Amino acid sequence: MTTVSVVIPNWNGRKWLPGCLTALADQHLAPTEIVLVDNGSTDGSVDYLRREHPGVEVVALASNTGFAHAANRGIEAATGDLLALINTDVVLAEDWLARMVRTLDEHPTAAAAACKMLSLEDPEAIYDAGDILRRDGACEQRGRFERDDGRYDEAGEVFGACAGAAVYRREAIRAVGGFDERYFAYLEDVDLALRLRLAGWSCRYEPAAAYHAGEGSSGQLPGGHDRLVVRNTVLLVAKAFPARWLPHVLYRQGAWAYHAWLRGRLLEHLRGLAAAVPELPSALRERGRLRRSARISIDAVVPPRPIRGARAGGHPSRIAATWAAPGPPTPTPEPGAPPARGQG
Secondary structure (H helix, E strand, O other): OOOEEEEEEEOOOOOOHHHHHHHHHOOOOOOOEEEEEEEOOOOOHHHHHHHHOOOOEEEEEOOOOOHHHHHHHHHHHOOOOEEEEEOOOEEEOOOHHHHHHHHHHHOOOEEEEEEEEEEOOOOOEEEEOOEEEOOOOOEEEOOOOOEOOOOOOOOEEEOEOOOOEEEEEHHHHHHOOOOOHHHOOOOHHHHHHHHHHHOOOEEEEEEEEEEEOOOOOHHHOOOOOHHHHHHHHHHHHHHHOOHHHHHHHHHHHHHHHHHHHHOOOHHHHHHHHHHHHHHHHHHHHHHHHHHHHOOOOHHHHOOOOOOOOHHHOOOEOHHHHHHOOOOOOOOOOOEOOOOOOOOO
16 A cells, blocks of 8 residues: 655745645545654744644754755655655645545656646636746746646646645655755756656656645745746756757846846846856766766757747746736747745
8 A cells, every 4th residue: 555645844834834734634545644844943833733733743953954955854754655745835635645646656657746736825827737847947837827727637747846746756756866955945846857857757747736825935035036046047957958958058047137137136146146156066076977877868858849939838937027018019028937936
């Protein structure tokens, strides 16, 4: 019988915990255990859990070590064959866990299952329906900002899963080394998805609903999430992308810098690029190891696709929405940086 552990990284997510844990208690398939890793919260999260939810195993860390580190500590503490990784600001539909587990049971070559993440505030708005990675380094969330009109109701294969609400095979995560803790937060799930795919695993999409508040903790980070997204995109590219894709990457980086300038955040963008520099030597050293251990080529894992326009697979940037307002003619929107994914 398949056992399922739920792992919840938490950082000052006390206000979200009642909704998250109530939804877990209402699941048609009960998890074997719930492990919550607290990243040094100062909002009473741990006291609340020990008082109101003594059945939840709490791993209390002294300070905020980031989503990736907290997730890895939860994976180490968990005992289940499958691991459901859930943000604190997520409320699951009652059939979510049962459907996600069934998907992995039916597809033994899949290491992960992605779901249909919807906005908690506006349940008809899609947050994520599986991830897409492009050769310009942009990871886009399928369906982001679109309405839930049935276009994403069909199960199938996707590149990867947003770790805000996903189920993984424990053996697969451990085999590829878990989440890369250098990322701290943001795009660590993209990096994991890429390594799993290179190792020969696939990712399934199951349209089970998870309602996500979105950016539940990113506002507490100094400078917000933008700097980490910029930094971590560079690390991802340095670790795995072939040199022949560099023109695509440079084009995207230039476009993102231009959008940052339009938003008055160019300095923050440049700080993100600068923060990547100290990590580049170790990231570059991993390129050879990844290539030697890969069972599938990166060309197959990240197939060619347009890097702009409707067929790019992403969403328009937020600055494009301001261009669409009444006034001067609207230029062609440029795909924006990946949206925030926090630790709840």
